[in-house]
Amino acid sequence: MDTAEISALSVRNLRAGFATKDGVIVAVDDVSFDVPKGKTLGLVGESGCGKSVTALSIMRLLPNPTGRIISGTIEHHGNNLVDLSIDEMRKVRGAQIGMVFQEPMTALNPVHRIGQQLSECFFLHFPNITKKEAWDRSIEALKRVGIPAPETRVTEYPHQLSGGMRQRVVIAMALACDPGVLICDEPTTALDVTIQAQILDLIGQLQADLGMSVVMITHDLGVIAETCDEVVVMYAGRVAEKGTVFDIFEKPQHLYTTGLLSSIPKLESPGKERLSTIPGMVPSLADMPMGARFAPRSGHPKIGEYLESAAFKEERPELAEVAPGHWVEDCEYVRVFG
Amino acid sequence: MSEKLLDVKDLKVHFPLRSGLFSRTVKHCKAVDGVSLSLKKGETFGLVGESGCGKSTLGKTICRLIQPTAGEIHFQGANIAGYDRKQMRPIRRDVQMVFQDPAESLNARHTVREILEEPFIIHGIGDASARRKKVDALLDRVGLGKQAAGKYSFEFSGGQRQRIGIARAIALEPKLIICDEPVSALDVSVQSQILNLLMELQKDMGLTYLFIAHDLAVVKVISDRIGVMYLGKMVEVADGAEIFKNPIHEYTKALISAIPVPNPRAEKNRVMLRGDVPSPIDPPPGCAFARRSPIKVSEEIASQPGDYVEVSPGHWVEMHPATVADYDSYAASS
Amino acid sequence: MLKFKLNPLTRKKLERFRSNRRGFISLIVFCVLSILALGAELWVSNRALIVSYEGELYFPTYGDQYSGTDFGEDYSFEANYRDLAQKWEEEGSENWVLLPLVPYGPNESDFKDGLYPPFKPSFAESHFLGTDKTARDVLARLVYGFRIVLYFSAGYVSLVYLIGVGIGCSMGYFGGKFDLIGQRLIEIWSNIPFLYVVIIVASVTTPDFWKLLLIVVAFSWTGMTFYMRSGAYKEKARDYVAAAEALGAGNARIIFKHVLPNSLSTLVTFIPFTVAAAITGLTALDFLNFGLPVPTPSWGELLKQGTTNLHAPWIVLSTFSAMVTILLLVTFIGEAVREAFDPKKFTLYQ
Ligand SMILES: Nc1ncnc2c1ncn2[C@@H]1O[C@H](COP(=O)(O)OP(=O)(O)OP(=O)(O)O)[C@@H](O)[C@H]1O
Ligand SMILES: Nc1ncnc2c1ncn2[C@@H]1O[C@H](COP(=O)(O)OP(=O)(O)OP(=O)(O)O)[C@@H](O)[C@H]1O
Numbered sequence A: 001m002d003t004a005e006i007s008a009l010s011v012r013n014l015r016a017g018f019a020t021k022d023g024v025i026v027a028v029d030d031v032s033f034d035v036p037k038g039k040t041l042g043l044v045g046e047s048g049c050g051k052s053v054t055a056l057s058i059m060r061l062l063p064n065p066t067g068r069i070i071s072g073t074i075e076h077h078g079n080n081l082v083d084l085s086i087d088e089m090r091k092v093r094g095a096q097i098g099m100v101f102q103e104p105m106t107a108l109n110p111v112h113r114i115g116q117q118l119s120e121c122f123f124l125h126f127p128n129i130t131k132k133e134a135w136d137r138s139i140e141a142l143k144r145v146g147i148p149a150p151e152t153r154v155t156e157y158p159h160q161l162s163g164g165m166r167q168r169v170v171i172a173m174a175l176a177c178d179p180g181v182l183i184c185d186e187p188t189t190a191l192d193v194t195i196q197a198q199i200l201d202l203i204g205q206l207q208a209d210l211g212m213s214v215v216m217i218t219h220d221l222g223v224i225a226e227t228c229d230e231v232v233v234m235y236a237g238r239v240a241e242k243g244t245v246f247d248i249f250e251k252p253q254h255l256y257t258t259g260l261l262s263s264i265p266k267l268e269s270p271g272k273e274r275l276s277t278i279p280g281m282v283p284s285l286a287d288m289p290m291g292a293r294f295a296p297r298s299g300h301p302k303i304g305e306y307l308e309s310a311a312f313k314e315e316r317p318e319l320a321e322v323a324p325g326h327w328v329e330d331c332e333y334v335r336v337f338g
Numbered sequence B: 001m002s003e004k005l006l007d008v009k010d011l012k013v014h015f016p017l018r019s020g021l022f023s024r025t026v027k028h029c030k031a032v033d034g035v036s037l038s039l040k041k042g043e044t045f046g047l048v049g050e051s052g053c054g055k056s057t058l059g060k061t062i063c064r065l066i067q068p069t070a071g072e073i074h075f076q077g078a079n080i081a082g083y084d085r086k087q088m089r090p091i092r093r094d095v096q097m098v099f100q101d102p103a104e105s106l107n108a109r110h111t112v113r114e115i116l117e118e119p120f121i122i123h124g125i126g127d128a129s130a131r132r133k134k135v136d137a138l139l140d141r142v143g144l145g146k147q148a149a150g151k152y153s154f155e156f157s158g159g160q161r162q163r164i165g166i167a168r169a170i171a172l173e174p175k176l177i178i179c180d181e182p183v184s185a186l187d188v189s190v191q192s193q194i195l196n197l198l199m200e201l202q203k204d205m206g207l208t209y210l211f212i213a214h215d216l217a218v219v220k221v222i223s224d225r226i227g228v229m230y231l232g233k234m235v236e237v238a239d240g241a242e243i244f245k246n247p248i249h250e251y252t253k254a255l256i257s258a259i260p261v262p263n264p265r266a267e268k269n270r271v272m273l274r275g276d277v278p279s280p281i282d283p284p285p286g287c288a289f290a291r292r293s294p295i296k297v298s299e300e301i302a303s304q305p306g307d308y309v310e311v312s313p314g315h316w317v318e319m320h321p322a323t324v325a326d327y328d329s330y331a332a333s334s
Numbered sequence C: 001m002l003k004f005k006l007n008p009l010t011r012k013k014l015e016r017f018r019s020n021r022r023g024f025i026s027l028i029v030f031c032v033l034s035i036l037a038l039g040a041e042l043w044v045s046n047r048a049l050i051v052s053y054e055g056e057l058y059f060p061t062y063g064d065q066y067s068g069t070d071f072g073e074d075y076s077f078e079a080n081y082r083d084l085a086q087k088w089e090e091e092g093s094e095n096w097v098l099l100p101l102v103p104y105g106p107n108e109s110d111f112k113d114g115l116y117p118p119f120k121p122s123f124a125e126s127h128f129l130g131t132d133k134t135a136r137d138v139l140a141r142l143v144y145g146f147r148i149v150l151y152f153s154a155g156y157v158s159l160v161y162l163i164g165v166g167i168g169c170s171m172g173y174f175g176g177k178f179d180l181i182g183q184r185l186i187e188i189w190s191n192i193p194f195l196y197v198v199i200i201v202a203s204v205t206t207p208d209f210w211k212l213l214l215i216v217v218a219f220s221w222t223g224m225t226f227y228m229r230s231g232a233y234k235e236k237a238r239d240y241v242a243a244a245e246a247l248g249a250g251n252a253r254i255i256f257k258h259v260l261p262n263s264l265s266t267l268v269t270f271i272p273f274t275v276a277a278a279i280t281g282l283t284a285l286d287f288l289n290f291g292l293p294v295p296t297p298s299w300g301e302l303l304k305q306g307t308t309n310l311h312a313p314w315i316v317l318s319t320f321s322a323m324v325t326i327l328l329l330v331t332f333i334g335e336a337v338r339e340a341f342d343p344k345k346f347t348l349y350q
């Protein structure tokens, strides 16, 4: 169909996991979504639900030798990234898809100057560039992410910068070669709220200027609401619900989404009141049921029946489209009832 | 309710930074630089501020894990700031702490039972079987169940580990618990479980909390009063509702406006701050916030210190031309 | 100790160690060799295992020595069991002797009339690796030399760890002035040239096993203090120590229950390398003549004999192979231990 025209990246039935001593652990199980061109797609879910594994699969950066993509396709500019060779993939990384990691210090080499590390990106993708040009472009790149006095900053080392500055440098590196898609894996989790606001603003501005598509991975629903156009809610390696940001926040259909939304502390609450919670905890990857994974925690009145039934053990629910573009796991026991 | 449990007066904690061959002290990191606050029995005081502003240092100093440089810490009327190890021992039963990183704060070589028995062993409470019963009761109290006792902390999820940390803190039935970002490392759904547990415990045991966090929304949920810290100083203190309704300090306003709101239709009007948090190592003279404030003032004014003023009952603000929008009218009225 | 074993983290480390085949096999081989060396009297000795003399059984291996007169000979020094065996065999008498596999002691010369040692390896005479230039059996000297190396390493490792951990831990834990002064003193101490001290001591007295051990340890504990110091310093700053302190735990409790166990676990990985250092150190000193007094069986002394008597290549070859084998085994064990303790270092990204 015409999805290729309007989506910058389209992930189809992605399964990825890790080979461990006790067999293969599937961390991402049959995940599909499209990143609309020039828009922001949010990937939200609790710790361990497979957000980072999804992002690393797209970049083909799963840890070697344990991590691997089991099946599925990742369509980008008519290429299936899953089938590319390592060398071809290197050309895609950075030049066409950039990535920003949660902890800026891990993405920067502590013993090299900022300018050297930025120049490295240019050398990788423009083999003919001179040292001087690469250096000048590095300064340009720092200027673009709003770092004051970039001429002196390029000569400094990562530890001389504050957390927010470092994250700006990482963004500058990710954007050095004007990629069409930027994947941000919790870009602001390690930062303070006021700095987070600055960084999110910066990403939004750069997106508007460069027309990028952004995948914003976060566990903070507030960040999702402020930055995203489309949202994918993940639970235990699967997509629980996906739709536009208004679908998710105003007409949530999955009990996990509603549970998440109601357990956020609200500024307008009077205070010192019990918060609503989701009972129980995320099941471990090793013993995941086949059926709806949220069922044991859903609190649905008839959940007992389902947990006993054969369907819970054997049938994996598909996604159902409840409204145009709004998809929910098709299992009545984890859907909003009443 | 009005009885003061803790009264901190002009507390300062300066870390000497050594450098050079002869290890001379050349600089000071002014982590806490003149903070006063008081806690009434049974209330929760929320403390917010950005990373590095000295929240943990303040908490640990009140717990006397860090030696204060100057100032007074009155706990139940006695100034414990100068107490030595031996004098502190009885106080330890009354002041406990819950830490930010539940994995880091539990010894990975000890089972949960060993971790929870430690307070009783240290204070010589009960024999082995009595301790056993107490540990089981504690585990039940924090919602983990007895079967958790034989396991090691890393066999639990983050939320469960934090429950173990809380169980250890309430073991000696303290009066004051310093919660240093107890939910910052947790997922939202787990975070709300832990906050509920803390509120329940407070009601049942009559606890007083100093609740440290960097997330204003979390602090709002649990606190009676809220204090905002910036670079080692308290810049605004008020009732929970008051501080959100009527923030006066520009920094408080910026913090509140920076919270991402989980509502896609919410309109954003952010107070954007300039630059980064300055370092507490040799901070700029005068008002620490003046150089980042959206209200621009001359360097001369910025280097004047602000006054800590009670603008309405229980609402204290650091008054300075750069930190308060209508400084002149406040100055005139007082 | 039992508790230590039950900790699943430790168990996982052990499992990881076992799954490294090379390291695990090396450990088994090393243990077997050590047991062989510790029980060397049972297979390398000039004392017989069993003597049957006039209907009675004697076990001379351990315990008092029997003189020649005990077995009807005309000399009163220790019985020569090889001669006895040969004599009774030739006489066809009722009496018999069961000799060990290698019937020579480490310090015993087996001269032959009219021939100059060293003698070539010979299976007929049970000199499996030949003899050195004073006609002592090379295999016997290697085995007993290895035993001394083992004792030396055990003493070295325990002393270095005891002193290093004790001092390092207190420096890291208490910090402050104590740490500062301690560090400066250690720096000064470790700048004293080790070899000179050994030469001086060797010229004043003959160093025996214990003196040598103490001298070597005196100059090698400093490295361990630095590891331990930084380990203790790191652990001390962690929140679980703060929690214990907030509960009112005293210094002793914090050190022995919290700081030590947690910082020691990383030091375990150094043990194999410390053992290797002890082996090479002792061998080198012996080689340079500053080591154990003659005629103690020692690898360094054998190595020196071998290099000066290249016309008898069996000496240098067997000593050299023995050293390389042991050092390789220890290194493989060390690598496996390190890998088992820190597996993260070994996962790669594409
Ligand atoms: N190298 C690995 N080997 C084995 N399992 C792994 C590895 N990396 C991740 N996993 C597992 O895969 C699952 C998904 O992890 P992932 O990092 O994608 O979570 P996430 O959603 O990004 O969580 P967070 O919010 O904590 O970053 C987790 O349960 C994790 O235990
Ligand atoms: N032992 C110490 N020696 C020297 N400086 C220290 C020490 N402990 C803390 N500091 C410094 O004191 C300042 C305040 O630190 P503190 O940990 O109290 O901040 P915080 O508000 O708790 O921050 P966060 O939100 O990151 O936990 C920081 O700049 C820190 O570097």
Ligand SMILES: [Mg+2]
Pocket (backbone or CB within 6 Å): A051, A052, A053, A185
């Ligand atoms: Mg992640």
Ligand SMILES: [Mg+2]
Pocket (backbone or CB within 6 Å): B055, B056, B057, B180, B181
């Ligand atoms: Mg802190």
